[in-house]
Amino acid sequence: MDRKSLDAVVWPVWDIPFPHRQNPLVSQVEAAHLAWMDRFGLLPTEEARRHYLKTCNVEGNAWFYPTASLEDLLLLTNMMGWFWIFDDQFDDGHTGLDVPKVKAVASGIIAILYGEPPARDAPAPYQGLADVVAGFSQRLSSDSMRRLARGISQYMLAYIWESENRASQSLPALDTYIHMRVHSGCVVPVYDVVELAERVSVPYRLRESVWMNDFLFNAANIINWQNDVVSMVKESNQRAVNNLVYVLRHERQISLQEAVDQAHTMATGLFDKIFQAEQDLPEMMGIFRLDPAERDSVHRWFSSVLLALGGCMKWQNISHNRFLRYTPDPRDIETGQTGEDPSYLADLLPDERIRTTAPAPSTPSTRTL
Numbered sequence: 001m002d003r004k005s006l007d008a009v010v011w012p013v014w015d016i017p018f019p020h021r022q023n024p025l026v027s028q029v030e031a032a033h034l035a036w037m038d039r040f041g042l043l044p045t046e047e048a049r050r051h052y053l054k055t056c057n058v059e060g061n062a063w064f065y066p067t068a069s070l071e072d073l074l075l076l077t078n079m080m081g082w083f084w085i086f087d088d089q090f091d092d093g094h095t096g097l098d099v100p101k102v103k104a105v106a107s108g109i110i111a112i113l114y115g116e117p118p119a120r121d122a123p124a125p126y127q128g129l130a131d132v133v134a135g136f137s138q139r140l141s142s143d144s145m146r147r148l149a150r151g152i153s154q155y156m157l158a159y160i161w162e163s164e165n166r167a168s169q170s171l172p173a174l175d176t177y178i179h180m181r182v183h184s185g186c187v188v189p190v191y192d193v194v195e196l197a198e199r200v201s202v203p204y205r206l207r208e209s210v211w212m213n214d215f216l217f218n219a220a221n222i223i224n225w226q227n228d229v230v231s232m233v234k235e236s237n238q239r240a241v242n243n244l245v246y247v248l249r250h251e252r253q254i255s256l257q258e259a260v261d262q263a264h265t266m267a268t269g270l271f272d273k274i275f276q277a278e279q280d281l282p283e284m285m286g287i288f289r290l291d292p293a294e295r296d297s298v299h300r301w302f303s304s305v306l307l308a309l310g311g312c313m314k315w316q317n318i319s320h321n322r323f324l325r326y327t328p329d330p331r332d333i334e335t336g337q338t339g340e341d342p343s344y345l346a347d348l349l350p351d352e353r354i355r356t357t358a359p360a361p362s363t364p365s366t367r368t369l
Contacts, residue, residue, distance in 0.1 A: 005256055006233055012264040014226060014317055015270055019303075025070050026062035033058055033077045040128035043345045051344035057081050057317045063120045063311030064190065066357045067304055068197035075135045076193065082128050085185060087350055089125070090159055093341040101165040105349055106156035113149035115292075124348045139196050143204045158184035162242045171241045173367035178221070184242065185227065187220035187312075194304040200297035204349030206288045215277040218270045219305060223312050225267035229260060230316050274309070278302070 001019070034043075045051045061077040068076055090096035095105075108126055112118055112133060118126035136146055158180050165172055172180070182188065195201055206212055228244040235243055249259035281302055285295050341347065 003069070003248065009232075009257055009260055010173075012229065014259065014264075014313060016229075016313045016317070017266075018306050018313065019275070020307060020310030020314045021066045023062035023066045023068060023073055025068075025073055026059060027064070027071055029074055029077050031056045032074055033081060035082055036074075036131075036168050037085075037128075039122040040131065042081070042128055042348065043135050045347055046126075047344040048346050052081075052085070055084055056315075057084055059129050060312075060315040060319060063315045064308045065197045065304075066307055066311060072139070072196050072224070075132070075139075078128075078135070078195065079132045079193070080190075082125065085348070086129075088345060089347070090163065092166070093345045093347065094161050095347065095349055097167050099160070099163050099167050101349065102160050106160055106316075109156050110149075113152055123351070127332070136196070140193070141201050143202065143207075144192065144195055147207070148183065148190055151192060152186065154183040155186040155189070165241045167216045169241060171247055174247055174251045177242075177244065177247045181224050181228075181242075181244065182217050182220050185220060185224035187223050188216050189218055190312075191212050191219060191305045191308055194301055194308055198297075198300045198304050200301050202298055202301050203288065203290060203294050206284065206298065209284070209288070211277075211280070213345075215274070218273045218277070222267050222270050222274070222309065222314070225263055226313060226316055229263050229267075229298055232260070271340055274306070278306070 034049075037043045037052070043052055057080055058077055061080045062073065062081070065073060065076050090102065092207075095101060108118070108122070109129060112126060112130050118130050133148075136148060140148070141250060161180055162184055164170075220332045225244050232240075232243065232245055240246060245256070245259045248254065248257055248262050252259070254262070281298070290298060
């Protein structure tokens with residue numbers, strides 16, 4: 001994508017029809033969070049640290065979880081910090097083009113999610129994720145932990161799919177992209193752990209219903225598709241094929257401006273589905289015969305998911321340095337030269353390759369996720 005094409009785009013305005021507010025404890029989290037990132041070697045250089053601070057992750061997470069306690073907000077911020085650093089390994093660097101490496105990483109991450117401890121010398125992202133999983137396992141129910149493991153596992157499988165697209169420079173079909181984007185964004189797990197912020201548990205029978213999954217997928221895709229638009233400038237300097245705007249432009253043979261407008265319309269077109277789900281919630285709780293205590297828990301969780309949705313939209317509107325969108329100065333965007341990664345990107349997964357032989361049998365973990 002040439003710079004002139006992007007300069008000519010008229011960027012859409014993202015109105016936010018959902019409630020949103022920032023957690024007042026935000027200023028108390030950053031120091032402890034950065035200490036956690038350092039503990040697990042996720043910011044190994046000063047350039048990596050400077051770049052990470054520009055992402056405003058701590059501020060963003062306080063928009064996602066405005067009701068969380070200080071202790072819970074720190075764990076949730078550590079989770080999101082892990083996601084940002086991990087995501088950059090694939091989106092910003094050459095790891096995202098190395099399909100065998102991505103498959104090996106996905107295998108390692110999924111094992112941790114289902115209770116296998118990482119090796120002592122495992123890469124930093126493995127160690128950090130294991131700590132986050134341990135923190136959640138002390139606070140969430142076994143059903144919620146299985147759900148979290150499943151959601152992040154689907155995120156990893158979507159990474160493999162994205163890396164195959166990048167490596168072959170293949171734009172996926174629109175229907176395939178829509179199906180996979182809900183997983184590659186990993187937004188549904190972000191909504192699910194609202195249970196922690198509210199200290200509630202959503203009854204399994206309602207949470208696993210097709211009705212609730214439709215609600216969460218729609219709420220996730222609002223964020224995912226908004227992200228696709230606001231990150232276009234950043235992604236235009238990379239091998240961007242996993243983006244709704246570029247998929248629309250290719251499949252419908254339309255201009256870049258038309259594709260931007262249509263992506264915006266698709267995302268905002270989901271608003272009414274969210275409002276309808278909110279209206280249908282009492283009836284659904286009746287159909288699933290929730291008792292008064294369960295109804296109270298679901299109401300609190302559902303309301304906080306809407307807060308997370310509105311807060312994430314707000315953060316994407318204001319966090320220019322994370323996505324570097326609409327920037328008037330191309331020098332704001334740092335990408336590596338041909339054959340190089342950006343200078344801020346430390347390869348945290350340097351030795352990962354798919355194993356060619358089966359590992360020796362190990363003692364099953366006693367933890368149930």
